[in-house]
Amino acid sequence: DIVMTQSPDSLAVSLGERATVNCKSSQSVLYSSNNKNYLAWYQQKPGQPPKLLIYWASTRELGVPDRFSGSGSGTDFTLTISSLQAEDVAVYYCQQYNSPPFTFGPGTRVDIK
Amino acid sequence: HVQLVQSGAEVKKPGASVKVSCKTSGYTFTGFYMHWVRQAPGQGLEWMGWINPYSGGTNYAQKFQGRVAMTRDTSISTAYMELSRLRSDDTAVYYCARDDIYQEPLTSLPKNWFDPWGQGNLFNVSS
Numbered sequence: 001d002i003v004m005t006q007s008p009d010s011l012a013v014s015l016g017e018r019a020t021v022n023c024k025s026s027q028s029v030l031y032s033s034n035n036k037n038y039l040a041w042y043q044q045k046p047g048q049p050p051k052l053l054i055y056w057a058s059t060r061e062l063g064v065p066d067r068f069s070g071s072g073s074g075t076d077f078t079l080t081i082s083s084l085q086a087e088d089v090a091v092y093y094c095q096q097y098n099s100p101p102f103t104f105g106p107g108t109r110v111d112i113k
Numbered sequence: 114h115v116q117l118v119q120s121g122a123e124v125k126k127p128g129a130s131v132k133v134s135c136k137t138s139g140y141t142f143t144g145f146y147m148h149w150v151r152q153a154p155g156q157g158l159e160w161m162g163w164i165n166p167y168s169g170g171t172n173y174a175q176k177f178q179g180r181v182a183m184t185r186d187t188s189i190s191t192a193y194m195e196l197s198r199l200r201s202d203d204t205a206v207y208y209c210a211r212d213d214i215y216q217e218p219l220t221s222l223p224k225n226w227f228d229p230w231g232q233g234n235l236f237n238v239s240s
Contacts, residue, residue: 040226042158049208050158052228061213061228093158097225101174104158 002027002096004105012113019081021108023094028074031098038098041070041079044107045090053092054079086112115139117209117231124237130197133234135209142190143167146212146223149183149194151205152233159205163212164192167219199238206233 003026013019029038037057042050052061054070057077067082081088089112094105120134135147149161162173164183171183182195192209210227 038225042227049210049230049233050227051230052213052226055213055224055226095158095226100160100172100225101176102160102225104160106157 001101002029002099002103004094004096004103006092006094006105006108008108009106010109010111012111013081013084014113015086016083017113019084019088019110021079021092021094021110023072023077023079023105025075025077025096025098027098029096029098030074037073037077038096039070039072039077040095040097041068042093042095042104043088043090044093050093081110084110084112115211115229117211117229119207119209119231119234122235122237124239125199127200127238127240129199129238130195131199131236132193132195133207133209133236135192135194135231137190137192137211140211141215142185143187143219144215146216147183147185147192148210148212148223148225148227149181150208150210150227150230152208153202153205156205161194163223163225165216165220165223166192167216196236199236201238201240204236204238206235208233 005024007022039057041054044050058070091107116138118136143166148163166185185192209231212223213228214224
């Protein structure tokens with residue numbers, strides 16, 4: 001199985017500042033035949049199911065604010081919130097869908113400083 | 114408006130089985146794979162498998178092979194997940210989660226990222 005790790009476990013950022021979440025996979029999730037990274041990001045607020053933010057490592061889901069962006073390739077990925085808003089307080093998970101079982105990172109909690 | 118509405122919380126004894134339903138509306142049920150994902154209390158997310166509502170074909174994570182069965186009833190746009198021989202470490206919130214992209218053709222493979230999700234079912238397995 002592909003193991004996903006995330007760093008940091010949690011972070012606190014001032015409103016309007018940048019938040020950065022890192023995700024690393026134990027194997028590359030880049031599929032060479034189409035040059036796509038099989039990685040998604042989700043946001044989960046307390047008491048709610050996860051919500052898809054990004055797929056193909058950097059494609060924003062329809063309706064997701066453009067302050068959320070994804071980057072990276074191969075085994076190292078980053079989710080960036082360019083200007084943190086109060087409603088962004090949540091746990092963020094990365095997920096690989098390169099090979100089953102499709103595995104998630106342990107999550108990164110983002111809070112307001 | 115796409116909705117996935119799951120059945121209510123359950124308390125089960127070890128060794129028992131449980132069947133969860135996920136009633137959908139607002140989209141063509143047979144056009145999107147349905148996945149099941151669970152989350153143990155205070156823990157991360159674990160993918161269990163998928164079902165193709167068009168064909169009934171399934172793909173289960175090896176960890177759950179032999180204990181899980183995913184089915185569907187296309188007449189009422191509902192997916193089901195049954196987990197048997199329950200153990201205490203099966204205590205978790207179980208989510209149905211739709212594959213994000215319409216399958217064309219309907220027998221093609223899923224994309225395997227998930228949106229939207231049901232509200233979740235809490236199973237508590239306790240003697």
